[in-house]
Structures are given as C-alpha cells and as structure tokens.
Amino acid sequence: MYKIFKTVLAIPFIIACSSQSNKFNEEDGLSVFNVDSLKKHISVLASDDFMGRKPFTEGETKTVAYLQEQFKQMGLEPGNGDSYIQEVPMANILATAAPNMQVKSAKGNFNLKAFDDYIIWTDKTDSSISLDNAELVFAGYGVVAPEYNWNDYAGLDVKGKVVMVMVNDPGFWVGDTTLFKGKAMTYYGRWTYKFEEAARQGAKGCLIIHNTAAASYPFSVQQNSFNTTRLKLDNRGKNIPNCDVIGWVPEKISHQLFAAAGFDSSLLVKANQPGFKAVPLGLQLSTTMNVKASFNKSSNVVAKITGTKRPDEVIIYTAHWDHLGIGRPDKSGDSIYNGALDNASGTAGLLEMARVFKNMKVKPERTIVFLAVTAEEQGLLGSAYYAENPIYSVKKTVANINMDGLNRFGKTKDMVVVGQGQSELEDYLKEAIEKTGGYLSFDTHTEAGYYYRSDHFNFAKVGIPALFANNGVDVVGKGKEYGETLENEYTSKNYHQASDNYDAATWTGDGAINDLKLLFTIGRRMGFETSFPKWKEGSEFKLIREKSNK
Template sequence: MRSTLMAGVALLTSAAACATPVPPAAATATAQHSFGPEISAEDFSAHVRTLASDDFAGRSPGGIGETKTVEYLIAQLQRLGLQPGNNGSWTQDVPMTETKADDKTSTFTLTTAKQTLAPAIGPEVVVGTRTGQPEVSIDASELVFVGYGVNAPEAGWNDYDGLDVKGKTVVMLINDPGFHVGSAELFGGKRMTYYGRWTYKFEEAARQGAAAALIIHDDAGAAYPWEVVQNSWGGPQFDLPPSEDPEPRLPAQGWINAATANTLFADAGLDFEAMRTAANQPGFKAVPLKATFSLSLKSSSRSATSQNVIAMLPGTTHPDEAIVYTAHWDHLGRNFSGVGDRIFNGAIDNATGVAGVLEIAEAFTVLRPAPERSMVFLFVTLEESGLLGSKYYAAHPSIPLEKTVAVINLDAMSVIGPSRELVVIGLGNSTLDDVARPLAEAQDRVLMEESEPQNGYFFRSDHFNFAKAGVPALYAKGGVDHREKGREYGLAWMTDYTAVRYHKVGDNYDANWDLRGTMQDLKLLYDVGRTLGGNREWPNYVEGNAFRKVEQRGQ
C-alpha cells in the first residue's frame, strides 16, 4: 500500500517541479526521513522533531527561526505536489511592527500615600507599548480600579459607567465578572467569554481613552502562572501596523502580580479580596485607588514582515469553495534573560499542530476521487502575539471567507495516548459538531467540551478570527480520560504541562510521547475535511450563537 501510494505522490511532486526550488537546508532535513502518504506517528514525529529542534531557534517571527521554518514548510508542501496558495506564491507577507522594551533603562513606579513602589520589571510586572514609539512617558497618572474592565451592553454590564478615564490608568481583573466568586449566572457562567480575555480588556481600555491599563494576574483567572506572562512579554512584541489594525491603542499596557496588587490596594485602605468580590456584583462602580502610576518606557522598534505559508489542493468540481486547515508555526524564540537552556522550542505548542496539518495534507494528495472542494493548508505566523497572522489572512484570504466552508484548527495536540473523548473547544457552537460526532463514535469516542471552559481556549487560537467572520470553526483534540490509565492520569499530565512546559523552555520533543491518540485525532480531522469536501453542505453556527451570520453563506 505504501509503495503504491508513494508512486502517486512522486507523480504529483514532479508536476510541481516548476515551483520555487526547495531550499537546501529544508531539503536536507527532509532527506533524513522517508515520508509516506498515510497519517503515521513516524512521519508526525519526524516533523515535530525537526521543527522543535534548537536549529529552529524557537521559531520567533522575523529571525532565523522563521526563515528555517518557512523553508521547511515550503519544501514539504512542494514534496506533496500541492499548489502555492496565495496567487502563485507559497507565502503571504504579513506586515508587522516589532517592539522590544528595554527593561534595564525603563522605570515603573506606583506612588501611594504611604510609599513609592518600584516593582521589578519581569519578576513582578511586565509592560509594553503597541504604539511603536521609542519612548513612552506617563507622569503621575491616577489609578482607578475598574473591576473586570468590561463594557457589555447586551449583558447590562458596564464597568466604565459614568467614568471618564482619559489620562488615567485603569487596573482590572482577568477573566469574566462572576468567575472569582463561582457565579453560574453572569456572562458564560463557568465558560469564559471574550470579555474575559486580556486582549479584550486592553482593547476596551483604549476605546475608553485610558492612558494605560494594568491587569492583575492570578493563576486561576489567567489559566497559567506568572512565569508564562513573564516569558510571553519578555521578548519582542509584535503588532500589525495601524493600516491593518486601526483600533485605538494604549500608550502602555501590562500586568502586575498578585503581591504588587495587594500592596497597592492595602496602601489605598482597601482590602483586595473584598474589592475583587465586589467587582463580581452587578452594579459595581469603579473605585479610585488614591495612587498614581508613572512610567518611563524605552523601546527599540522596527517595521518588518513575517510570513503566512499557504498551500492549496484545488477542488475538482467547486474549486472556489474551500475547507481550511490551519496551525500556527510561530513560538517565543529565545529567553534573552535566562541561563542554561534558553530556547522556547514549542514542541507541543505548536510543532504538533503544524506536523498534524502536514500529515493531513499528505493524506489528501492521494485521496481518490479527489475532493470536489478545495483544501487550503494555512500555516500562520504571530499567533503568540495575539492571533495576528490569522487576523491578516482573514482580511486577505486566498478564497473569500463567504466561500470558506469551515476552518479546522490544530493547536497543541494531545500526546498522552488514546482517550475516550474528543474534546471540542466551544462544543455546541456550530453544526460542525454533527459532522465530527459520528466520526468520533466510529472510534468509540464521545464529543465533550473542554474540562476547563473558564480558561477561554476558544478565544486563544487562530480559528477565532474565522469565527468572528462567521466561518464555522472546529478546534478539537483528544481529551484527558485516558482509555487505559483513566481521567486522573490525563488531568495530572495537563496540569504538569501547564506548570512545567507551556510557554517555557521545557516544551521539547519527547520520543516517549504516546501518539496513538494523536493519530486518531488526525484521522478524524482529516475525515471531517473529506466529508465536507465531497458534499454540498454549508455548516453554520447554531441559532442564537454570537458568530452566526444572518446572510446565506456560500451564495
């Protein structure tokens, strides 16, 4: 079977010989493993091992890691005989502004009636600017606690009600109103809404005209420890230019740790825990903190370009309609302040997703009959910087979004072994669940929502930009209920991953991963695309869902 299918791949590859030559470095990496067209743990591992190697320098946008990653992806896609997916090009240039704060010369102070606090940038606070300015100065800006920083008219909730924050610095909690008191009645109950995401909170503070915004970190609310914040903000920060992202931007934004927040509130004569409880009550009113914030932020900034990588398998009957498989190739690069291992290799996050899309793409190249609809394989940049690569693609798609049938997103695949469930992040959002369910049942699995919906995973990966445009999105992978070792084993593994490896230098390839469940996931996600590629169905978000579009898609 393997040799026969390989002959088909060889024919496809020779047909694409006129495309861009295979970069030498990527060709060498490819030659080290003999790939076959079936979805296999051996091929998957070879991709992950290469992409998560030190040679790829943590896959940070704009550097040698990006160059090697893009070269590798193009080499693989050429090997498969796919077509360039962006008007004859394998890549889509994504304009970006790269800003790196100088923590050594920048100063961050909070002045209360009792003292001047100068928390250490990195261990206790992080701060940056989205303006691209080399210097940002904030002098004695009044601090005001605005609860969760949420303005949600449809929910009858406005933490900014009657408040003018122009020139002021807002301090706010992470997650949704109701979260820290366990309320099941406010917002999404246990499930985080977009109002709980840090990206929204900074966006809303900018719309309100604040001079700066500071989020108070806590492990439960953020869904990760302070070290993740420190690592994510410790290197260069990336943004789309204002021409591509014209929303208002804060001069400065950042996070403070819980100890800093407790001292700040105590100096203002306030009990932090009592104020956090109060912020969870309807009708909460913002509270001045009787303190000021001053900042001297020096940054280096440059305009640059990163790249999405796009390949296409044209449909035989309806090539103008597409199913998009996507995964982000970027990670955090290097830890410039650390010692010892300083490379964020990002093996699980997200070399596994990239490897998965490559494996699915290879399976489609030998599918007979070929899909009637086109298959787009999209590897996006700048996910770790706020889903910017997918945001840019959604604004400049290869196939119009109204002709995009669905997006299937692969991010941080499960590597713990076979599980009894397929976790659908955002289960119940769309009719894509109905496509996935019988495929899961055929594997003796059930569809289940994520075990920690309060962590807001639906808003933390690239499918979200498609969802905002009304394109049904499936973000699914194996769960924690291990078929042989039980649920507690899976939960312990995930807890350890978040604590020890997520956004840390410990996220490395491990030859001991149990990839049996990963292979089930990839085959199921392949079958979802194969099903949609061979019928005339147009999935949609369910009635009442915020992402559902009224107009008929596909017309």
C-alpha cells in the same frame, strides 16, 4: 495556544443536513497516515536548529522554507495565486522597561520592581514611553457589555489615566455563575479585550490583575516575555487606538496598591456586583520604557488541492507554525523555547494531513486549503491578517479546522471539542468518533476561554464555522485519571516554557495519528458535500454568517 482539562458530557446528536456524494470509499486516505512521517516533521520543527520559530528571526526563515519545500514535494499547489506565501505586515517592538515604577500616595511613596511586581510593554512605536504621575483607577473588570447590562466605565473619564482591571468575566472571582455566561468565559474576559477596551476609553495605560485561576496560567508565563520583542500587525495609517502602557500585576501587588490608597482587597469582591462603580485610587504612577521598533513582513504559508467540481468552495485546515524563540534561560540553562507540542505538533499534523489528502484515490470536489499561520503566540496575528485579507471568499469558505497541539501520548477513547454548542462541526466529529468506538467530550475549564485563544477564533469572528478539537484524556488501557495527570503536568511544567521539547522516547505518535484521522474524516466528508455546516442557535457567530450570506 490553549491548554485544557477535560471531562465527558453526553449530548444528543443532531445530524447535520447534507447531501453527501457517495463517490469516495470510507477508507480512502486513512491507511496513508504514518506515525514516522509525523514524528519526523515534529523533530525537525522543534529542533534547536529552528531556534523556537519566532517570527522575524532566522527561525522563521528556516520554518517557512521547510514548509514550502514540504508542500512542493507533496505536489500541492501554491495557495495564494502562484505563491505559497501570504505576506503579513507586522511591527516588531522591543520595549525595555525601567527597573522600577514609582507610586505616590497620601500615605507615602514607594517603588514597585519590574518583573517581580509588574510586567509592562507597549504596542506603540514611539521611541520612548512614559507615565508621569498618571492617576490610577480601579475599573473592576474593565468591561462594557450592553447585552449583559454591564459597564465598568459608566460615567468615568480615564483619559490620561491608568486603569487597573481584573482578568476574566464579572462573577468569576467570587464564583457567581448568574453573571454573563456563568463559568464559561466570554471574549469580555480575555486580556486582549481588556487592553482594547481601555484604549477605546482613552486610557493612557491598562494593568490587568493576575490570578492564576482566572487567567488559567501562572504569572511566570507573563514574566517569560518581559523585556523581549513583541509583534503586532502593522497598522500604520489606520485609526486604531492603543494605550501607551499595557501589562500585568500579580494579585498581591493589587492588594498593596489598594492598601496604599486606603482600601483593601474587598474591592475585588465588590467589582462583581452589578452596578459597581469604578474607584479612583488617588495614586500616581511614574515609569518609563525605551522603545525600538522595526517593520517587516512575516509569512503565512498556504497550499491547496483544487476541488474537482466546486473549486471556489474551500475547507481550510490551520495550524500556527510559530513559537516564542529564544528567551530567558530556565533552571537548566535552556533558553530555546522549542514549542514541540505548541505548535510543532500541529504544524506537523498539517503537513501530514496535506500528504494524506493529496494521496486520496478520489479527489475532493471542494478545494482543501492548508494554512500555516504566523504569530499566533503574539495575539493570533497571522490568522487575524488572513481574516481581514482573505485569499478565498469568506462566503464560500465552508469551514475551518484548527490544530493547536496534538496528542503526544497514546490513543484516547475520547476527543475534546473546545466551545461546546458552537457549530454543527461538533456533530460531524461526534459521528466520526463514534464510528470508531470512541466518544466526544468537552473542555471543563470553560472559564479559561479557550475558544478565543487560538486561530480558529479569527475565522469565527468573520462568520466561518470553526472547529477546535484536541486530544482526550481517557487513555486506552490507562484511563482518565492518567490522562488528566499528564495534562496537568504539561500545563504546570511545560506550557510556554523552554522544557516544551520533543522526546522521541515518550511521544508515541499513535494518539496523534488517531486524532488526525478523525479531523481528516470530517474534512473529507465536507469535501464531497454540497451543503454548508451551520452555527448553532445561541452562538454569537451565527448572525455574522447569516449576514455574510445575504
């Protein structure tokens, strides 16, 4: 999931063109929201009994059963024909790395220690994976971006080799905002892209150099998943390239490797210069991984309320139900990664949203869909599968509203849109929040690329306008500094840690309910409109939508 820090930006409000029916009361549904109902769902989903909700575990079985039962009790219809389930075929891969990686250099040989000095895994399902004196090449940011006139692989043959690349976009590590989108990360900066591009180039391996600011989280986040099972979509029979070995090295280890090759860390600076050429390091890497793979099907859970007049036009609310399961114990001995905020809270919000829509006095004219997706933490897999295999026409899907982490503290004056300037949905939200006396703000850590880091991204990739909005930091009665402190504390101490637990004493719920009401308001509005919200000029997704509508 995301984790962001926020600030306020004033923007002119552009009224989205619409032809809204006036058949519903502005207050319809708002009084139905209930803090106790929301908190009950969070407490259940984030309990130890659900074992961290990792797909392919008993935690998934319990979670999926709970979600189906709740939708049934509310009286919602199955969202996939006569079923509440969309099966998601996936591979479950356990790659156990050898304890060391051998490095050969002209200056002498040495070992790197797994977990401390590097983290590796594989997306391949072979029984064993090995690097045997594979040549290491430093390929800058590992980016091929014609629209930015940037190609780190220009003239480079990396077949059978390991590329070492930097996370984030060119320019970020040196603060050069003239490159790419400046401070704001593009998809080229995401670690997922780095692995994808290295595989397309034919590399045998790809190691990303970790930097806390550039990645937006500490190296410990990667260490938590070391030698644990990972999931990917089951792509057997499809011609999708993968590197044999993928992973991360801390920045200090990249310095050690540069030194062994006769260079220094200035390469990390030079890589930010247009025209930078990749550097073969003259180092050879050797290590192994034992791989156990199994194939199974996880579940997206989907329910709907059929529209009264235009049932083929749909608005989709999403939240990912999964988290990290049981993993490495923390200092207190806790090994269950309950994921209370991430994302038991959003999943609970999805259930509460469904209950409120079901209890509206005047039913929406468009169909409202509630989609709880699997395996977000494994790479947005459930939403990716849905986008590739949509239950509802992409062309007739009006919008996606995604919930990934709700406000666990008090009400805030603001609400944050991630991905400023992407679609008219932010204008809908701006109008809704200003009617309540609040204001819209935007994430300030655009370098972290949060718009590409939760499930709405897969809807955007196929052209569906997608809104990702989170709680603000301007806490009523306590101010922005207080809210920012809480956000920083969560990111540094609880994000993807076993300590992300539900605390009934401090999770007030009123802030979450306030935000849910806003997301409900804009979904309700679209439910009675005949127009479709649009992508804004400058959005990379605008052309995709226009092509799909032809």
